[in-house]
Amino acid sequence: MYPFERFFFFLKEYVSNKAHSESSIAEDYIVEEGITFCSNYLEVHYATFDMHDNNPSSIDQSNYLFGSVGTGIGKEEIIVLDEKSLIQIHQFVLRHCDQIESYRESFVNVEKRKRRRHTHLTPKDVEKLINDTFHEWFRDKVTLARGPNMIAKRFSGYYINGFKFRTISRVKDKKTQNYGVVNTTEIGGVSYFGxxxxxxxxxxxxxxxVVLFKCNLANVTLMGIKRDDLGFTLVNFSRLVHTGEKLEHDPFVFSLQVEQVFYVENPKNNNWFIVIRTRPRDLFDMVKL
Structure with a gap:
């Protein structure tokens, strides 16, 4: 059945006066369009295009850190995290939790007092200290410092922010592509493609x-990202950074932080892919009243 034939079924439901079926369809269709348009200005609304199983509104979002709640796609898998991944995850969460900023400042002050007088710590030194040893110093102070459970859930797909993500292994040998992600930093506006x-x-x-995405991130230097003469962004995944092989690597990102992109192979160079940004389905740019 063709799409327009299926659409006729919905149009026939608008007929309330069989003597004037065309005008009934036109009138009801305009009314529904107006209601749908106005509903987008309401803070809480449930439009017909929003009512799908992927909406995580039924999940207790207060139990998730950083607004990372979404809906898993496919069968969940119970796994045991290895020690290296566990430490990397714990360090990542601690670095981005604003509620413990005072603890981070106390830790830096303690480390400064351990050093000789007039020893200056650069921002890079402070960042390295927090990455390497803050999680050990912070242990046993609050619940968060205890670290995560080694037993975790793994998904092959996830629905969040209107995007449907799938892991690269899940879509291997398929025509569809849902594994492209981009994370843009708040400071500096640097885009990390992965x-x-x-x-x-x-x-x-x-x-x-907390829900985390583990990504293969392209190098943010000219070795991994560049812009061509037409203004398109190209990435090269043969030069990855933060692969997770070393303890100091940072391959994780919060599920809420990423947006979806698509990668189109460059016909002139197979190692480079053209980045195509996309928008979530059912997202409207509404003018504020």
Whole structure:
């Protein structure tokens, strides 16, 4: 059945006066269009195009850190995280939790007092200290410092922010592509392009949860990202950074932070891919009243 034939079924439901079927369809269609348009200006509304199983409104979002709640796609898998991944995840969460900023400042002050007088710590030194040893110093101070449970959930797909993501292994040998991600930093506006390799739901022993995406990130230098003469952004995934092989690597990102992109192979150079940005389905640019 062709799409327009299926659409006729919905149009026939608008007929309330069989003597004037065309005008009934036109009138009801205009009314529904107007209601749908006005509903987008309401803070809480449930339009017909929003009513799908991927809406995480039924999930207790207060139990998730950083607004990372979404809906897993496919069968979830219970896994045991290795020690290296566990430390990397714990360090990443601690670095981005604003509620413990005072603890981070106390830690830096303690480290400064350990050093000789007039020893200056550069911002890079402070960042390295926090990455390497803050999680050990912070242990046993609050629940978050205890670290996550080694038992975690793994998904092959995830729906969040209107995007449907799937891991690169899930869409291998398929025509569809849902593994492209981009994370733009708040400071500096640097865009990190990557390929989604894993999706984890991390549990902090029942206190709270967080959903993390593990990505293959392209190098942000000219070796991994460039812009051509036409203004298109190209990325090269043969030169990856933060692969997760070393403890100091940072391959994770919060599920809420990423947006979806598509990669089109450059016909002139197979190692480079053209970035195509997309928008979530059912997203409207509404003028504020």
């Amino acid at each position: 390929q989604l390799s894993d999706i984890f739901e991390i549990d902090y022993f029942g206190s709270f949860k």
